[in-house]
Amino acid sequence: MTSRATAAGAIVETDIPARLDRLPWSRFHMLVVAALGITWILDGLEVTLAGAVSGALKESPALQFTNTDIGLAASAYLAGAVLGAVFFGWLTDWLGRKKLFFITLFVYLAATAATAFSWNIWSFCFFRFLTGAGIGGEYTAINSTIQELIPARVRGWTDLVINGSFWVGAAVGAGGTVILLDPTIINPDYGWRLAFFIGAVLGLVILFMRLWIPESPRWLMTHGRAEEAERIVAGIERRVIAEGHTLAEGPFETVRLRARTHTPLIEVFDTLFHRHRSRALVGLALMASQAFFYNAIFFTYALVLTDFYGVASDRIGLFLLPFALGNFLGPLILGRLFDTVGRRQMIAFTYAMSGILLTVTGYLFQQDVLTATTLTLCWMVVFFFASAAASSAYLTVSETFPLEIRALAIAVFYAFGTGLGGVAGPWVFGALIESGSRTSVFGGYVFGAVLMLVAAVIAGRWGVAAERKSLEHVARPLAAAD
Numbered sequence: 001m002t003s004r005a006t007a008a009g010a011i012v013e014t015d016i017p018a019r020l021d022r023l024p025w026s027r028f029h030m031l032v033v034a035a036l037g038i039t040w041i042l043d044g045l046e047v048t049l050a051g052a053v054s055g056a057l058k059e060s061p062a063l064q065f066t067n068t069d070i071g072l073a074a075s076a077y078l079a080g081a082v083l084g085a086v087f088f089g090w091l092t093d094w095l096g097r098k099k100l101f102f103i104t105l106f107v108y109l110a111a112t113a114a115t116a117f118s119w120n121i122w123s124f125c126f127f128r129f130l131t132g133a134g135i136g137g138e139y140t141a142i143n144s145t146i147q148e149l150i151p152a153r154v155r156g157w158t159d160l161v162i163n164g165s166f167w168v169g170a171a172v173g174a175g176g177t178v179i180l181l182d183p184t185i186i187n188p189d190y191g192w193r194l195a196f197f198i199g200a201v202l203g204l205v206i207l208f209m210r211l212w213i214p215e216s217p218r219w220l221m222t223h224g225r226a227e228e229a230e231r232i233v234a235g236i237e238r239r240v241i242a243e244g245h246t247l248a249e250g251p252f253e254t255v256r257l258r259a260r261t262h263t264p265l266i267e268v269f270d271t272l273f274h275r276h277r278s279r280a281l282v283g284l285a286l287m288a289s290q291a292f293f294y295n296a297i298f299f300t301y302a303l304v305l306t307d308f309y310g311v312a313s314d315r316i317g318l319f320l321l322p323f324a325l326g327n328f329l330g331p332l333i334l335g336r337l338f339d340t341v342g343r344r345q346m347i348a349f350t351y352a353m354s355g356i357l358l359t360v361t362g363y364l365f366q367q368d369v370l371t372a373t374t375l376t377l378c379w380m381v382v383f384f385f386a387s388a389a390a391s392s393a394y395l396t397v398s399e400t401f402p403l404e405i406r407a408l409a410i411a412v413f414y415a416f417g418t419g420l421g422g423v424a425g426p427w428v429f430g431a432l433i434e435s436g437s438r439t440s441v442f443g444g445y446v447f448g449a450v451l452m453l454v455a456a457v458i459a460g461r462w463g464v465a466a467e468r469k470s471l472e473h474v475a476r477p478l479a480a481a482d
Contacts, residue, residue, distance in 0.1 A: 001152055002251075004116065009356065010224070010256075010258070010259050011253050011256055011258055011259075012226045012256070012257050012259055013255070013256045013257075014221050014226060014229070014230075014255060014257070015251070015252040015253065015254045015255075016217050016218065016221055016229055016230070016233050017104060017218060017253075017255060017470055017471065018231055018252035018253045018254070018470070019237070019250075019252055019481040020148075020149065020151065020217065020218075020233065020236075021151050021152045021153075021470050022151070022247070022248050022252070023084070023151055023236070023237070023240055024151075024238070024240065024245045024247075025151070025154065025354075026240045026243055026245060027239075027243060028070060028236055028239055028240060029149070029151075030160075031212075031213075032145075032146065032149050032150070032213065032426070033146070033158065033161075033162060034209065035206070035209040035210050035212075035227075036101065036145055036146055036162075036210070036213065036215050037142070037146065037162035037165055037200075038165070038206055038209070039101075039105075039135075039139070039142045039163075039206075040162060040163055040164075040165045040166040040169065041166065041168050041169035041172070042108065042135065042138070042166050042169060042199060042202060042203060042206070043135050043138075043166055043169065043172075044165070044166035044167055044168060044169025044170035044172075044173065044248060044324070045169035045170070045172055045173040045198060045199050045202065046173075046448035047170065047173075047205075047298065048169065048170040048173030048174050048220025048320060049172075050244060053191075053192040053195055054070045054302045054306075054316075054370060055302060055306050055311075055312070055313020055316060056191060056192040056301060056313050057069075057070065057073075057124075057192060058070070058313075059313065060189050060192065061189055062119060062120075062189055063118070063119075063120065063121065063124065065121060066428045066434075067087070067303055067307070067431075067433055067434040068427075068430050068434060070300075070429065070430055071300065071427040071428075072121070072125060072238055072430075072432025073121070073124055073125050073128050073431065074128075074295070074300075074427070074430075075129045075427045076125035076126070076129045076132070076348035077128040077129065077132040078132060078418055079132065079360055080128065080129035080130060080131065080132025080133040080136065081132035081133065081135055081414075081418060082132075082136060082414070082418050082419050083133060083134060083136070083413040083415070084104070084107070084133030084134060084135070084136030084137045085134075085137060085139055085140050085410070085411040085414045085415050085418075086137035086139025086408075086411045086412065086415045087133075087198060088100055088103070088104050088133075088136065088138075088141065088408075088411070089137070089140035089141075089407045089408045089410060089411025089412070089414075090408050091103075091402065091407075092137075092140050092141045092407035092408070093144075093262075093263065093405055093406070093408050093410075093457070094262050096216075096218055096219055096220075096223075096426045097215060097216045097407070098145075098213065098214070098215045098216075099140055099142055100137065100140075100141040100352040100407075101138065101141040101145065101210060101213075102144055102207070102210065104134050104135075104138045104141055104211070105134065105203055105206060105207060106207075107130065107133060107134035108134030108135055108138065108199075108203055109200050109203040109204065109207075110130075111127055111128075111130035111131040111133070111134055111176075112127075112134075112195060112196050112197075112199040112200050112203070113196070114127045115127040115128060115131060115196045116128070116193040116194070116196040116197055118385065121211060127352060130273070132438075133209060135414075136325065136411075136414065138393070139410060139411075139414055140238045140336045140407040140408070140410045140411045141407060142416070143159075143394055143398045143407075143410050144216070144219075144292040144365050144406040144407040144410060145213075145216050145229065146158070146159065146162060147159065147398045147399055147406065148216040148217075148218040148219065148403070148406075149216065149469065150469070152402070152469055152470050153339065153468050154339060155206045155339070155395075155399065156338035156343065156392075156466075156467060157243040157335035157336050157338060158335075158337050159330050159391065159394065159395040159398070159399075160331035160334070160335035160338060160388060160391040160392060160395060161332055163331065163333050163390070163391035163394050164327065164328050164330065164331030164332060164335075164387055164391050165328070166327070167324040167325070167327035167328035167387065168324075168328060169313040170320060170323075170324040170327070171320075171321055171324040171325070171328075172198070173195075173198065173317075173320075174307040174316075174317035174318075174320035174321045174323075174324060175223055175317060175321065176195060176198050176316040176317070178315070178318060180194050180348065180411070181264055185353055187189065187392045200210070203211070207463075208262075212310075214236075215228070215232065215233045217229035217230075217232050217233050218403055218471070219403070220232070221257060221259060222257055222259065222403060222404055222426070222428060222477065222479050223259065223260065223261060224259040224260070224261065226259070230304040241337070245362070247338075247427035251316075254480045255472055255477065255480065256480065257477060257479040257480060257481060258479045258481045260404070260479055261311065261402045261409070263405055263478060267405075267478065268405045268408055271401065271402060271405060272401065272405070272409060272412060276400070276401060278462045279400045279462075279464060280399065280413075280464055281397060281458060281460055281462060282400075282419075282459055282462050283393075283396055283397040283400070283409075283413040283419060284413055284416055284418075285293050285458040285459070286347070286351070286389075286392070286396055286397075286417070286455050286458075286459060287393050287397065287413045287414060287416065287418070288416065288417040288418075288420040288451070288455075289351070289417075289448075289451035289452050289454065289455040290351075290386070290389060290393050290421075290452070290455070291391040291417045291418045291420070291425070292425045292447075292448050292451055293354065293358070293386060293390070293448045293449075293451065293452055294386070294390055295418075296425030296428065296429045296444060296448055297358075297379075297429070297445075299309050300429040300430055300433055301319075301320070301323070301379075302316045302320075303429075303430065303433045304375075304433060304441070305319055305351070305372055307436070307447065308433075308438070309372040309375075311372055319372060319373075319376050322377070322380055323376055323379050323380060323383065324381075324399060325380065326379070326380030326381065326383050326384045326408070327383045327384070327386075327387040328387070329378055329384060330350075330383065330384040330385060330386070330387035330388040330475075331387055331391045334346065334350065334385075334388040334403045335338040335388065335391075338388075338392060338395070338467065339467050339468060340467070342349060342465055342467050343392070343396070343463060343464065343465055343466050343467050344459060344460060344463035344464070344465055345460075347389065347392045347396065347456075347460075347463055348456045348457070348459045348460035348463070349456075350385045350388045350389035350392065351389045351452050351453070351455045351456035351459060352452070352453060352456035353385040353389075354382060354383075354385045354388075354389050354449075354452045355379075355448075355449040355450065355451075355452035355456065356387075356443070356449070356453075357381060357382040357385065358382055358386075358448060358449040358452070359445070359449040360378075361375075361378040361379065361382055361445070361447060362441075362442045362445030362449070363405070364378065364437055364440065364448060365441065365442060365445070366436060366439060366441070368441035373450045386452075389452070393417070394410070394414075396409030396463070396464070396466075397409055397410050397414070398410050398412040399466050399474055399475070400464045400466060400475055401469060401475050402475045402476065402477050402478045403471065403472070403475070403477050403478075403479060404478045404479060405478070425448075428444065429444050430443070432444050450482070
């Protein structure tokens with residue numbers, strides 16, 4: 001550090017990014033992944049609970065939902081996630097990463113607990129909307145923090161595995177509903193209510209896990225708090241050395257930044273849609289296509305099993321467990337290739353495979369040659385690739401835009417993508433399933449497949465080769481002074 005100036009407008013020259021990227025993998029990084037990455041476990045839990053309890057909500061004496069009501073509730077959750085991501089994303093870039101990942105977790109906790117007390121479709125949708133807002137805010141605060149703390153050489157694999165941990169939560173939710181929705185164990189109208197308390201209890205544990213996570217040094221160094229950023233990085237280095245690691249000696253590459261308190265919104269949108277227009281196109285295509293693909297299929301999977309295959313609502317969780325396994329293994333196994341083979345190649349490959357395999361599975365479903373079991377096996381294969389593809393969408397929008405607007409960039413593309421591809425998807429598929437026509441459902445699958453194939457072409461043509469590169473090299477900071 002050659003300058004300790006912290007006033008707004010002062011020039012700060014720092015080697016913090018290079019020092020963070022040169023760190024060996026340590027217990028510090030494992031704890032960051034555990035305390036922050038568990039957000040996706042929460043989201044997986046929420047989405048699975050909403051999908052798995054759909055049959056119970058239809059049978060509930062108090063609610064008596066229709067398939068269309070189920071789709072409406074799913075859309076309410078996603079609408080909340082969209083608006084929450086934008087609002088909390090803006091606050092994350094303004095107030096800091098750490099404050100927001102506490103605020104958003106509290107919103108989630110309160111809302112998911114309140115869902116258990118729903119008395120009609122509108123109260124259920126309202127509480128699901130608030131739950132989604134908390135999770136949407138979590139996406140922005142957590143993704144940006146993890147990107148800024150993980151070394152560049154493993155950033156892709158780490159990000160994909162963390163996003164893929166969504167399916168660990170899905171498995172927990174699926175396993176829990178097998179017991180909670182069994183009418184011989186728990187009253188059917190209480191089981192689905194108890195299911196939503198699983199997320200609230202898990203969220204309380206996470207609150208304590210996050211207490212020791214530091215503010216992002218990269219965020220601090222651009223907001224007039226260079227000395228605080230230096231202390232945090234020095235503390236991390238001492239912890240790593242205490243574990244027995246040897247750190248490379250400097251001097252390291254430095255960056256010169258002009259300290260600022262905030263980034264004007266006009267500069268944000270100029271950066272997103274003018275300066276980095278091609279990156280914006282890639283981010284929007286990836287987010288929108290995977291949002292429709294995932295939300296349309298997964299939110300209504302339980303309805304397909306109950307309506308077309310006669311699976312009892314209390315057995316839905318058993319079919320979701322292998323589905324979740326395939327989704328988690330995809331990022332875990334393929335993730336390393338995003339750091340070695342390359343971002344552009346692997347993103348295009350996984351999106352294309354997802355689209356092709358969805359078309360094949362949809363055709364087999366339409367021809368009525370699949371059983372509930374074989375359909376689940378098909379989905380395991382499809383989502384082995386689709387899960388890595390979807391995770392790479394979040395990786396792309398969080399690493400290809402400048403540090404000062406990283407959280408808001410994640411929020412904007414998550415909002416646009418989910419708004420375009422996700423909110424309408426569950427409602428549309430709910431209506432298609434309600435029709436009882438396999439051909440109509442197949443048409444929806446084909447549409448989702450086409451979106452994925454188009455996104456594969458866009459990523460292959462305009463994607464950014466960000467593998468093993470410092471975030472500051474991938475996207476020059478707006479506050480750069482040279």
